[in-house]
Amino acid sequence: MHIKEAGIGEGISEVIVTTRSASGEPNAAPIGIITNEDENKYFVKLYKNSKTLSNVMETNKLAVNVTDDAVLFVKAAVGNLNEAHFSLFAGLPVLNEANSWIIFESALIKKNSESFLFQLTPIALKINRKEVKAINRGLNAVIEAAILATRYVITVDKREKEEIERMMEHYTNIVKKCGGRREKEAFGILHEKTSS
Ligand SMILES: Cc1cc2nc3c(=O)[nH]c(=O)nc-3n(C[C@H](O)[C@H](O)[C@H](O)COP(=O)(O)O)c2cc1C
Numbered sequence: 001m002h003i004k005e006a007g008i009g010e011g012i013s014e015v016i017v018t019t020r021s022a023s024g025e026p027n028a029a030p031i032g033i034i035t036n037e038d039e040n041k042y043f044v045k046l047y048k049n050s051k052t053l054s055n056v057m058e059t060n061k062l063a064v065n066v067t068d069d070a071v072l073f074v075k076a077a078v079g080n081l082n083e084a085h086f087s088l089f090a091g092l093p094v095l096n097e098a099n100s101w102i103i104f105e106s107a108l109i110k111k112n113s114e115s116f117l118f119q120l121t122p123i124a125l126k127i128n129r130k131e132v133k134a135i136n137r138g139l140n141a142v143i144e145a146a147i148l149a150t151r152y153v154i155t156v157d158k159r160e161k162e163e164i165e166r167m168m169e170h171y172t173n174i175v176k177k178c179g180g181r182r183e184k185e186a187f188g189i190l191h192e193k194t195s196s
Contacts, residue, residue, distance in 0.1 A: 001122045003035075003042070006100040007066040010037040014143055016065040016076050017044070018086065018093045018101075019055035026086045026093035027051045028076040030146060033064055033120070042104065042120040051080075053116060060106050062120075063089070065098035068133065070142040070179075070186035072097060077146040078153075078193050089124065100127040138179025141171040142186045145194075152194045168194050 007013070017031040029052045034043040044062070046053040056062055067073070072095070075081055086093040094101040104120035111117075145168055152164045168191070175187045 001102075001125050003102060003122055003125070006102050006125050006127055008033055008035060008042070008064065008102065010035050013064075013066075014073075016067060016072060016095060016098070017052055018063045018065055018095060019052055019061070020059060020091070020093055021051075021055050022058040024091075026083070027055055028065075028081045028085070028093075028095065030073050030077050030143075030150075042122070043109075043117060044106070044120060045115050045117050047115045056106050056118065057108075057116075059092075061092055062104055062106060063092050063094045064102045064104060065095040066100045066102075067095065067098050068131070068139060069097060070139055070183045071189070073143060074146055074149075074186040074189045077150055078189060089126075094126075099129050099131060100125070136178060136180065136183070138175045138177075138183035141174040142179070142183050142190070145171040145175075145187065145190050149190045149193050164194060 012032040012034050014030060014032055016028050018026060018028045020026050029050060031044060031052060046056060085095055087096055089103065092103055102122050103124040104122055106118040106120055109117055109119050148164045148167055152161060155161060175183050
């Protein structure tokens, strides 16, 4: 299967993972897909207490949605996407706006106190469009800030919260200078979550 063609490459690819619960409720969250290029193997590390982890434990499947839409990433990070974003492929939710999606079967290979590691095997793939795009620092800053925001909402450490607020200032400046409309809108959503 042409995983590379669908946009997943060496290192860690940041995507939106969609899953469903045993009862069929869809969920979306930004997640990093780990590619071991030498061995052509794919992995995902899921932290405990996420809906994504409990869904993967229930169904042994996930869909990887490739997109560079800053707003989609942020909405999936701070809450969940509404039903209109999803359609079903073989019973699994995928994102309508994805540039491509790949459905993987998951096998649990390692557990530790904070996270579970799964190996992924592709079973279906669709490429909706191929885009040529230059690097935008505003988009990169939104993704970094989204990671910080997911940390901000779970940490109770006052010092860590202050450090995140300080780093968010730095990313604010980059988004203002380099971002387009989508990046600015996405950052606005994040900012609400990280200013107490
Ligand atoms: C860019 C990005 C990458 C992320 N990668 C991971 C990851 O690889 N594993 C993970 O467990 N959480 C990751 N997260 C955090 C989850 O998206 C976050 O905990 C989310 O709230 C989980 O949502 P859920 O409960 O709906 O599954 C990432 C967040 C961002 C913004």
